[in-house]
Every structure is written in C-alpha cells, then in structure tokens.
Amino acid sequence: MNSTLQSTVEIRPMQTSDLDRIIRIEREIFLFPWSVANFADSIKAGYVCQVLQQTNILMGYGIMMMSPEEAHVLTLGIAANWQSRGFGKKLLQYLIDYAKSAHAKSVFLDVRESNDGAAQLYKKMGFRHIATRKGYYPAMCGREDALVMQLML
Ligand SMILES: CC(C)(COP(=O)(O)OP(=O)(O)OC[C@H]1O[C@@H](n2cnc3c(N)ncnc32)[C@H](O)[C@@H]1OP(=O)(O)O)[C@@H](O)C(=O)NCCC(=O)NCCS
Numbered sequence: 001m002n003s004t005l006q007s008t009v010e011i012r013p014m015q016t017s018d019l020d021r022i023i024r025i026e027r028e029i030f031l032f033p034w035s036v037a038n039f040a041d042s043i044k045a046g047y048v049c050q051v052l053q054q055t056n057i058l059m060g061y062g063i064m065m066m067s068p069e070e071a072h073v074l075t076l077g078i079a080a081n082w083q084s085r086g087f088g089k090k091l092l093q094y095l096i097d098y099a100k101s102a103h104a105k106s107v108f109l110d111v112r113e114s115n116d117g118a119a120q121l122y123k124k125m126g127f128r129h130i131a132t133r134k135g136y137y138p139a140m141c142g143r144e145d146a147l148v149m150q151l152m153l
Contacts, residue, residue: 009087010096014049014061016040021058022051025079032138034075042074048098052091062091064099071099071110076118088121097127100153107153110146112137119147127151
C-alpha cells in the first residue's frame, strides 16, 4: 500500500447508516452473504464492528465477538476493487490489537476450506489451523467444511 493511501485510511465503529453500503459489498464478495439484520444485530449486541474507509469511501468491514478470554472474528470483507492492497491485513491487525488490549488469550475464526486467499492472509498473520467443522457452510453443491483457525496472543 503506498504511504499516501495508508495515511488517509481510517478504521472507525460501524453505524447502522453504513449498512446499505456494507450490504452492497457483502453481496459482491460472498456467495452466501449476511443479511442486513445479521449486521444490525451484531451492532446491537455490542460486538466489535468496524469499518475501514478512505475519505467517504467505505472499503471494508470486520466484526469480532469478545468473550472474557477469547475473541472470535465473525466476518471480514474488503470490497472487490480494493482487495490485495493491504487493507484486509490492516483491518485484521486492528481486531487482533483490540483483542490483545482486552486481554484475550487467543483469537479464533472460521474460514471456508476453499477460501485460499483468506486462509493465506490468516496464516501470514500467525493463525494456525486447529480443527475442522465438517459441512459447516452451505455451498453450491451441498455443504463445505470450515477450517477453525487460532491465533495465540
Ligand atoms: C480475504 C480478504 C479480507 C483479504 O483482504 P485483502 O485486502 O484482499 O488482502 P491484503 O491485501 O491485506 O493481503 C494480505 C496478505 O494476505 C494474502 N492474500 C490475500 N488475498 C490473497 C489471495 N487471494 N491469494 C493469496 N494470498 C492472499 C497475501 O499473502 C497478502 O500478503 P502480501 O501483502 O504479503 O502479498 C479479502 O480479499 C476479501 O474480502 N475477500 C472476500 C471475502 C472473504 O473471503 N472474507 C474472508 C472470510 S473468512
């Protein structure tokens, strides 16, 4: 990411007024997208819901659920035309730092077995594959396994 772009990017709390833009990105990047209600419920539940934006362009979002010793990243998405520029890494690092500052001992997430791009990012950030949930996700042909990944903090 070039330094000008880097310096103008901000990560801030998600608001319900962001949901129209988020859902457009969500439908573009996920075959089985979350609904508006899924995002609204996450905000209402007090999960760590953040968006990444540059000036007025919302480029991505991430949601993490905190429990006393663990954090769970529930979703992470970067708009298709902003991918592969380091923004996913930046947003994930933000969530990891948040979990650390809240004294979580580890961060967990699930990723589709076929999602090599996301799995590469998680491995680069230090996550390790610790378990597999058989048939966890809906898929075009039946079901797909989830890889459970953990980062020790
Ligand atoms: C997965 C996702 C969040 C990554 O965000 P991104 O901004 O595109 O990724 P970054 O540019 O920050 O990549 C960081 C690192 O991850 C790895 N990576 C990211 N996408 C990759 C891909 N498609 N293939 C291989 N490696 C990839 C790279 O190694 C990269 O490291 P590098 O900068 O040293 O090359 C984004 O591509 C996305 O929203 N994808 C669709 C939705 C999705 O799959 N979300 C995750 C659900 S679990």
